[in-house]
Amino acid sequence: MTQDTQAGVLGVQKKKSTSAFTRVARFMGIRAITLFFTVVIGVYTTILIANMGGYVDTIMRNDIRERVNQRVAASTANQNISAETRRQMADELIALEEKRLGLNTPFAIRSFRYLTDALQLELGRAQNMVSDNGSRTVRNIILERLPATLLLMGTSQLFLFFFSVFIALTLSRAYGSFWDKMVITLSPTSAAPSWFYGIFFILLFAAVFKILPFGGMVDAPVPDNKFDYILNVLKHLILPASSLIISSLFLSIYNWRTFFLIYSSEDYVDMAKAKGLPSRDIERRYILRPTLPTIITNFALLVIGLWTGAIITETVFLWPGLGRTLFRAIGFFDTPVIVGSTIIYAYLLAITVFLLDFVYVLVDPRVKVGGGK
Amino acid sequence: MKNLKKNFAEISRYPSAVFGLFIIFLLVALAIFAVIKIPYSEAVRLWRGGEDVWYMNPKNVPPAWFNTFRKTKLPESFAIKGGEEGFTKTVTPSSPDTAAIDFEYAFDFNYDVYPQELMLYFTSTYQSKNPFVSIYLITPDGEEIRIGDLGISARQTFRFSQDEKLIKRLVREKRNDDPMLGLFSVPETDPPVPQKGSYKLVVNGQTFEADSDINVEFVFHGQSYGLAGTDHARRDLMVALLWGAPIALAFGLLAALATSILSMAIAAIGAWFGGWLDELIQRITEVNLVLPFLAVLIMVGTFYSTSIWTILGVTILLSIFTGAVKSYRAVFLQVKESTYIEAAKAYGASNFRIIFFYLIPRMIPLLIPTLVSAVPAYVFLEASLALLGLGDPVLPTWGKVINDAQSNGALYKGYYYWILEPAVLLMVTGLGFAMLGFALDRIFNPRLRGI
Numbered sequence: 001m002t003q004d005t006q007a008g009v010l011g012v013q014k015k016k017s018t019s020a021f022t023r024v025a026r027f028m029g030i031r032a033i034t035l036f037f038t039v040v041i042g043v044y045t046t047i048l049i050a051n052m053g054g055y056v057d058t059i060m061r062n063d064i065r066e067r068v069n070q071r072v073a074a075s076t077a078n079q080n081i082s083a084e085t086r087r088q089m090a091d092e093l094i095a096l097e098e099k100r101l102g103l104n105t106p107f108a109i110r111s112f113r114y115l116t117d118a119l120q121l122e123l124g125r126a127q128n129m130v131s132d133n134g135s136r137t138v139r140n141i142i143l144e145r146l147p148a149t150l151l152l153m154g155t156s157q158l159f160l161f162f163f164s165v166f167i168a169l170t171l172s173r174a175y176g177s178f179w180d181k182m183v184i185t186l187s188p189t190s191a192a193p194s195w196f197y198g199i200f201f202i203l204l205f206a207a208v209f210k211i212l213p214f215g216g217m218v219d220a221p222v223p224d225n226k227f228d229y230i231l232n233v234l235k236h237l238i239l240p241a242s243s244l245i246i247s248s249l250f251l252s253i254y255n256w257r258t259f260f261l262i263y264s265s266e267d268y269v270d271m272a273k274a275k276g277l278p279s280r281d282i283e284r285r286y287i288l289r290p291t292l293p294t295i296i297t298n299f300a301l302l303v304i305g306l307w308t309g310a311i312i313t314e315t316v317f318l319w320p321g322l323g324r325t326l327f328r329a330i331g332f333f334d335t336p337v338i339v340g341s342t343i344i345y346a347y348l349l350a351i352t353v354f355l356l357d358f359v360y361v362l363v364d365p366r367v368k369v370g371g372g373k
Numbered sequence: 374m375k376n377l378k379k380n381f382a383e384i385s386r387y388p389s390a391v392f393g394l395f396i397i398f399l400l401v402a403l404a405i406f407a408v409i410k411i412p413y414s415e416a417v418r419l420w421r422g423g424e425d426v427w428y429m430n431p432k433n434v435p436p437a438w439f440n441t442f443r444k445t446k447l448p449e450s451f452a453i454k455g456g457e458e459g460f461t462k463t464v465t466p467s468s469p470d471t472a473a474i475d476f477e478y479a480f481d482f483n484y485d486v487y488p489q490e491l492m493l494y495f496t497s498t499y500q501s502k503n504p505f506v507s508i509y510l511i512t513p514d515g516e517e518i519r520i521g522d523l524g525i526s527a528r529q530t531f532r533f534s535q536d537e538k539l540i541k542r543l544v545r546e547k548r549n550d551d552p553m554l555g556l557f558s559v560p561e562t563d564p565p566v567p568q569k570g571s572y573k574l575v576v577n578g579q580t581f582e583a584d585s586d587i588n589v590e591f592v593f594h595g596q597s598y599g600l601a602g603t604d605h606a607r608r609d610l611m612v613a614l615l616w617g618a619p620i621a622l623a624f625g626l627l628a629a630l631a632t633s634i635l636s637m638a639i640a641a642i643g644a645w646f647g648g649w650l651d652e653l654i655q656r657i658t659e660v661n662l663v664l665p666f667l668a669v670l671i672m673v674g675t676f677y678s679t680s681i682w683t684i685l686g687v688t689i690l691l692s693i694f695t696g697a698v699k700s701y702r703a704v705f706l707q708v709k710e711s712t713y714i715e716a717a718k719a720y721g722a723s724n725f726r727i728i729f730f731y732l733i734p735r736m737i738p739l740l741i742p743t744l745v746s747a748v749p750a751y752v753f754l755e756a757s758l759a760l761l762g763l764g765d766p767v768l769p770t771w772g773k774v775i776n777d778a779q780s781n782g783a784l785y786k787g788y789y790y791w792i793l794e795p796a797v798l799l800m801v802t803g804l805g806f807a808m809l810g811f812a813l814d815r816i817f818n819p820r821l822r823g824i
Contacts, residue, residue, distance in 0.1 A: 035659075038663060045664060052676040185389070191804060193753050312761060316760070316779070333676070342665055
């Protein structure tokens, strides 16, 4: 402590330029390392959970044994063979299948192999799942479903974000008005998740009025015309997207509005008003500017959140997205797919958090990189 | 005490808070009523008992009160045993060994829709000679239709619409070949029109041994049932709707209470001791952010156990180290520097005393709104997992009813009541807590009060 202050006093002129660089570099290094370890531990925990402490291995072993025994018993070619040879044959097949799934190595070793592969983004091959075009690689399984999820989540979340920020800004100016009170009154409706609204929407628009499809992404004979295809997908998109939007719209507006209101009660905003600046300028320069870090953080987290998909909404609407794939992977005990989905999210999150520190500096001159916690 | 009174007076100024409190009060009352009316074991028996418990109920029918709002009235279901009021049983011995046992039951049918099914459950006692019964139905216009003649064993079921002989006889008499339409229509109408009025069921039994006896239960499967209707397995939905309340409340409240208190305590400990402990707590929070919350819950449900208590435990475990720890910690770091903590340190208060008696009580205003607002999320979480087929294997919950309805295509087939009943209850629960939570947030956080 005393040494630091002494050094500071002595080299106060010279240190300024060099220390800024070392400080940033040091901060970046420490940040990157902690984030990397966070990812490692997070992914390894997921691997452990996906295996339930060896429990899933037992399930899979029993599953294989039953399947192979049935196949051997059912095969007519084996009928003349003695029971002893047949059992031997079954055992060989079981051993082979266990080797294919990696069950012959102990889980402790296998888990680290999963981890190192995942960290290098070598997603490997799925154990039981197959992509729609017949591929077994996790990469293809995930890539195949990515567009559907991006379409659904992208449309709904981006609309939700920009719409609620825009409305919230307008409302924060008209605070206490009818619409403002309306939003406050309606905000508890966000207590219900999107699948819940989804069921109501299906009931209304698909079952009673019969104007929109129950679910899926495209009609059964796929339209061959590209234009018709897009229209058809859009028609299927309306209900899931709007249930995702409605379920968080009012709370989102309410939160942003409260947030903006807190910032617009700052003294410098009153000062600007007193100066007689036009309200657009006040909004842009004095309200949006200081709130920009928060807006950017929220937006960045939203964008990476798209990756996870919406497991339940996709299930209710039979939307062929990543969320449903993850759910199916869990049902198939398919660790590589589960880990693949997790590692990509973890990396995206870590990179975003890392980059956000620098973005803050760019948009807010008051913030310094590594300038205290 | 004074403070509590003041807060309560404050709450009564917010109509939404009063409304929310009212809903919560009703739910608690409903939950207590459910637990007292249908004890746990009875609820499980009614929900999972099998065909023996449900045989009296029709399949997939809406609640009986639908008739109030319908033009075409749906027949109500009933079941009555021979010998009970209205269902007369007369025994007339004809010789030392034989006796005639006759049953008669008159019932009104003033509906516009045909019943789903009529059934007779016979039970009899005999040594070696089976008793014999003849069944007749007398329609309002006085016509007597022979339903069937059969020798009965100890337990015998007669289903009207599955009896081939009855169908043949109805066709011969130029009636509709669907027994329900054939028996309950005005003769020779096309399309068939239900015949309203008083019907009479007559069962003439004959026994051939001294101690032989016949008993019968008449089960009328209408097109509506009870207060909540039934599902695909003939279960009375009322059981699940009633029992859903205590389960939803218990799950939501326990999860919300445990997570908010634990994360607050952990944040306080971290902020107070600082150093490596604080650092560790921060890192755990970050690792937890990487874990896919719902996916982990689904994995636990799929691989390990779908018991609601296991799921509750895992939910709490995953929800302790979240952003809440960070925001509580930030406030604790400020509070830690205040003079009254300094004073406590000066008089030698222990760490434990400072954390639990000085730091945490300061945060209760922040804790209560968060706690109340968190309840709906957990109530819906339970329903969400049930919707994915990971509901508790034994207990009837609202989410499981929605799941059953979804997987049996309730929306396609038009059984809207099946989904709407649990959904409305879920929505009301969610709204009640959310509204109260919002109002409390404004009361306890003065920063928001003006806004």
